[in-house]
Structure formats: structure tokens, C-alpha cells
Amino acid sequence: MRIDRISDLRQKILSGVISSEEITLEFLSRIEKNKKLNCFITMLDALEQARAVDKKIKDGFVGRLAGIPVAIKDNMRYKGSVTTCGSAILQDALPDAYDCEAVKKLKAEGAVILGKTNMDEFAMGSSNTSSVFGPVLNPLDNGRVPGGSSGGSAVAVSAELCCAALGSDTGGSIRQPASYCGVVGLKPTLGSIDGNGMFALSQDMDQIGPLTRNVDDCKLMFEVLSGRKTVDIDCRGLKIGFIKEFESRYNDDTRKVIEKAKELLSDFGCTFVELSAPSVNAAFAVYLVLGNAQSANNLRNIGTSEERGKKLGDEVKKRVIIGEYVLSHPEIVDKAKRVKSGMISELDRALNECDAIVSPTAPSVAFTFDENRSKDEIVYSDIFTQPASIAGLPALSVPCYTRNDGLTVGAQIVARKNSESLLFSLGRLFENQ
Amino acid sequence: MTKQEFDIIIGKAKIDVGNDCDRLFNIVNAALGSLCILEEYDGDAYEN
Known part of the structure; x- marks a missing residue:
């Protein structure tokens, strides 16, 4: 069926x-x-x-x-x-x-x-x-x-x-x-x-x-x-931004996402603008500090030391320990907060120059279970998605590019706060490609 | 993070690491090493 x-x-x-x-x-x-x-x-x-x-x-x-x-x-x-x-x-x-x-x-x-x-x-x-x-x-x-x-x-x-x-x-x-x-x-x-x-x-x-x-x-x-009602928005002639600091992370597949996005958006008369937001390169570090400080706190009352040692996985242990470490070093948390504040300003400025920002959602197609990923691939695996999380902005991922082997990479559309209507209207254009 | 500090932090994190101490220490320190990128961004500049 x-x-x-x-x-x-x-x-x-x-x-x-x-x-x-x-x-x-x-x-x-x-x-x-x-x-x-x-x-x-x-x-x-x-x-x-x-x-x-x-x-x-x-x-x-x-x-x-x-x-x-x-x-x-x-x-x-x-x-x-x-x-x-x-x-x-x-x-x-x-x-x-x-x-x-x-x-x-x-x-x-x-x-x-x-x-x-x-x-x-x-x-x-x-x-x-x-x-x-x-x-x-x-x-x-x-x-x-x-x-x-x-x-x-x-x-x-x-x-x-x-x-x-x-x-x-x-x-x-x-x-x-x-x-x-x-x-x-x-x-x-x-x-x-x-x-x-x-x-x-x-x-x-x-x-x-x-x-x-x-x-x-x-x-x-x-x-x-x-509980909110969204409306359909006419996307013809919108100005779409692309962040230049993301470009160094593109590969053949994600470049195809950008090419396809530009091709279909230009069919609707959209224009493009190159934007700069240098601090997105530090998004993973801001996330590592501020995210894990809160995670460590949220998990603090779960289980005894022995249970936590035996039952928590490596990733959770790592993040909880990092969280406790940065909480013991307020200067690191302060620095991360300042960079976060700078990132929010940069993204605000970028979104004042355009209606929405488009990027690949992920730096690659899905990786294999046994893939030996480089340190860089791991550190920057969420580079395109973390900035919108840190800034609290809405972001929609829509299927955009499908390789011959059936694997996919999405296009991510980010807009100003509470602009979900615009995301859905732009997202539909990708579906009709 | 030094090994001595790691021992204090795992106490605060309430994680009995048992024989796994050295391995976890290395995993955590590798992750913390990447935080130096924060120094490349000047928070004060953004406030103006």
C-alpha cells in the first residue's frame, strides 16, 4: 500500500x-x-x-x-x-x-x-x-x-x-x-x-x-x-544567502546540493548573496562547552558512581566528564558564551542581508558502520547544523541531491526566528524539482 | 587536563571508571584539545 x-x-x-x-x-x-x-x-x-x-x-x-x-x-x-x-x-x-x-x-x-x-x-x-x-x-x-x-x-x-x-x-x-x-x-x-x-x-x-x-x-x-498557523509565502525573487566559511567543508556531493539549490531557486527568480560568518567554524567548540555543561548537570542525579561507570556508554561518559571539567573552569564557559554571542550577531547580520540561508544539511552522505573517519570529519560533522541550534533559529532539511547509489544529502534552509512559513514555502520548491 | 585533575573531575562526574581510567583520560583530553579554536574568536569585538 x-x-x-x-x-x-x-x-x-x-x-x-x-x-x-x-x-x-x-x-x-x-x-x-x-x-x-x-x-x-x-x-x-x-x-x-x-x-x-x-x-x-x-x-x-x-x-x-x-x-x-x-x-x-x-x-x-x-x-x-x-x-x-x-x-x-x-x-x-x-x-x-x-x-x-x-x-x-x-x-x-x-x-x-x-x-x-x-x-x-x-x-x-x-x-x-x-x-x-x-x-x-x-x-x-x-x-x-x-x-x-x-x-x-x-x-x-x-x-x-x-x-x-x-x-x-x-x-x-x-x-x-x-x-x-x-x-x-x-x-x-x-x-x-x-x-x-x-x-x-x-x-x-x-x-x-x-x-x-x-x-x-x-x-x-x-x-x-x-499551536501556530503558518501561511504560504510567494518565494519568487527572494534573496538567498550562502555562507562562505562553509565552503571549505564541501565535497563533491555537497557541492551538488549547492548547485542544485541555486539552479532551482534561480528558476523562481531568487537572487544570491555570499555571506560571511567566521565564527561558525567554532560552533563545535561552543557546543562542546555549553551543551556538555548542561548535559552533565542534567545527568548528575542518574545512578550511582558504580552504575554510571558500568552502564553509561563512552560518548556519554566523555561528555559528562567534559561538562564537569568546563564547569570547574568558568573562564572556558565565559569564553564560549562570548563566542556564542558573536555567532548570534553574525547570523543576525547575515539574515538582514537575505531572506534565508541555504547550505548542505550534512557534510557527506551517510557513512558506513565500519568507516574510519578522520578527526576532522568527526569534529566538523555538525558544522552546518550547529550554528542554527546555537542561535535558536529555525532550520528545515529537505531532500535535495540523490547519488546514483541512492544515498542522499539534504539542503538546509535557515531563516529568522519564527519564520517557519518561509521555510515550508521554500522547502516545497525543492520537492518540485 | 592533567591526570591529577582528571581524577578529581571523574569524582565530580560520579563515574567509577575502574580499569578504564587511562583510555577515558585520552578520549576526553583529545576532545578538549579542540577547544583552542575558541581563542581565535574575540568575543569582545562582537559586543561593540
Whole structure:
């Protein structure tokens, strides 16, 4: 069965062509058949939810997600389930006593939550290889990572195992897996979607957002989650900026993204401007200091020293230790804050010179599980996504370039705060290429 | 970070590293080494 746009599927459910229970059963069957992808950690009471929605629909309910099966990342609370964050240290935690705010919003509009998706341990990573539940496989090439930390959500959407999924993005954790798996991913403006009930990594950058198969579904999910209405914007003649400091990180694949973006945007009469924001080269260091200072603090009360030594993975231990180190050296935190403030000023200035900034989402296609990546590749792996996280700006990744072997790189569109309408309107142009 | 400071920090981080101390020390120090890039950017200049 081909999976429709959410609005079309909803219409079929509301008009009785198919029930939510039937479509939920279809997705559960697909999930079972695709178990090797390992993208779900916990399955929820989806059939029960679907039957309840079907009953409500018969009574006149017309929620914007009526009967639509979706997934959530396993760092978001769902009443009665254990939120593991992909970590051994939380595997035996007590079930959640309440739903997180994002889940409440989805349920209020009639969504059916199929399950909770796999992720890098405590959302610390960009390959989805550090979960205690094992690595997630990229559906485009099972020998490659799906990206992370919201890799399970990106894979569930890409493999058509749900209509949409929630991820969380602190430095690129929605956008980078979206790029690797060929789907759409939005990191909304910081604070536009209520994060209460999500396990915090770094609250100054954490943002819940949707992963979907197309821009219209992304727009709908954002509207439901944020409570905001977006509008269609005429993109003809817009001025699009490209940051020159990113260019040294381009390779053949990412250069193709820029070429394709310029080609299709010029068809709509857009003009281009080269921008400078030198501090983006220090984004990883700002992230390392400020992000990990908050992460260390957030994880401080989880487990005994012995449990933490035994059950936390290397990446988490590394980040917690770095966090404690920089907290003991306030001069490092102060310096990182000053560079952050400079980066925000540079990006503000850049966005005053154009309507939106376009770049590749990731510096490469998805890498293989056994790839020996250079230190530089690791350090700069999130260079295109971290600046928008640090500045709290909205950023959308849309599929842009597909290689002959089927692997993808997304284009990232960044705009001023609360400009999601512009992101969706520009994002649609990429879909129509 | 010196080994001595690392021992203090892992105490604050509440991580019993057991026999894994040297390996973690090297991983953390390698990451901290990349922070020197912050010195290339002058925060004061941005405030004006």
C-alpha cells in the first residue's frame, strides 16, 4: 500500500474509506517485517488508541491528525511506558506517570502513537550506534548509519513504518538523520514547541520537531505541535544567502546540493548573496562547552558512581566528564558564551542581508558502520547544523541531491526566528524539482 | 587536563571508571584539545 500525505489519509479515514484500526494494523505489520532496521525500542498500545479514535470519529471528531499513526523518540514521556533514552541506566526505570506536552498535542488531534524510536544514548551522537538496544540501520543502505541522534525516527519515516515521527534536535539531531535517510526534518525556532516531559540534553538548544516524508506533512505536524498557523509565502525573487566559511567543508556531493539549490531557486527568480560568518567554524567548540555543561548537570542525579561507570556508554561518559571539567573552569564557559554571542550577531547580520540561508544539511552522505573517519570529519560533522541550534533559529532539511547509489544529502534552509512559513514555502520548491 | 585533575573531575562526574581510567583520560583530553579554536574568536569585538 502506498502511503498518502497525512491530509489525504485523514480524509480517507474521516470518510470511512479506511479505519484508523486498519491503517494501524498495516503499519504494525510493516514494522514487524522491517525489524532488522531496529528503529523502534518500545511498541505502545496503538491498536487500542486506533479503536478509540475510530469511535470518536463516528461521534463527529475531526482532529487534524484523526487516526494517523505516528512515532515518538524514546526521550519523550508516554504514560505507562519506560523512557529509556537508549541507555542501559534507564532500562529498568519506572514507567512514566504522564505524557509529555508534545504527545498531549498529538493525541488531542487524534494521532495514534505506534511506538518509541531508537536513538543515540541520551541523544548524544550523530550515528545512532550508541544505543543499548543496538544500532539502527539506514533503509537506503543497511551498511550505513541512519544519522542521529533521532535516527530511529528518521528510519521509521523513510521506511514508511509511520506517517510522521517526532525527534529532538540539539545540534542537528533531526536534520542530519533526515539528510542521511532522504526525508524532511524540521528544527523549529527554539521554544516554539513545548519540551516539557522530554529528557533534556541541553535546554538552551534542545528543540522537539517533526520528521516527515514531505513538506506539507511537516507543516501540519509543526502547526499541531506549536499551536501556530503558518501561511504560504510567494518565494519568487527572494534573496538567498550562502555562507562562505562553509565552503571549505564541501565535497563533491555537497557541492551538488549547492548547485542544485541555486539552479532551482534561480528558476523562481531568487537572487544570491555570499555571506560571511567566521565564527561558525567554532560552533563545535561552543557546543562542546555549553551543551556538555548542561548535559552533565542534567545527568548528575542518574545512578550511582558504580552504575554510571558500568552502564553509561563512552560518548556519554566523555561528555559528562567534559561538562564537569568546563564547569570547574568558568573562564572556558565565559569564553564560549562570548563566542556564542558573536555567532548570534553574525547570523543576525547575515539574515538582514537575505531572506534565508541555504547550505548542505550534512557534510557527506551517510557513512558506513565500519568507516574510519578522520578527526576532522568527526569534529566538523555538525558544522552546518550547529550554528542554527546555537542561535535558536529555525532550520528545515529537505531532500535535495540523490547519488546514483541512492544515498542522499539534504539542503538546509535557515531563516529568522519564527519564520517557519518561509521555510515550508521554500522547502516545497525543492520537492518540485 | 592533567591526570591529577582528571581524577578529581571523574569524582565530580560520579563515574567509577575502574580499569578504564587511562583510555577515558585520552578520549576526553583529545576532545578538549579542540577547544583552542575558541581563542581565535574575540568575543569582545562582537559586543561593540
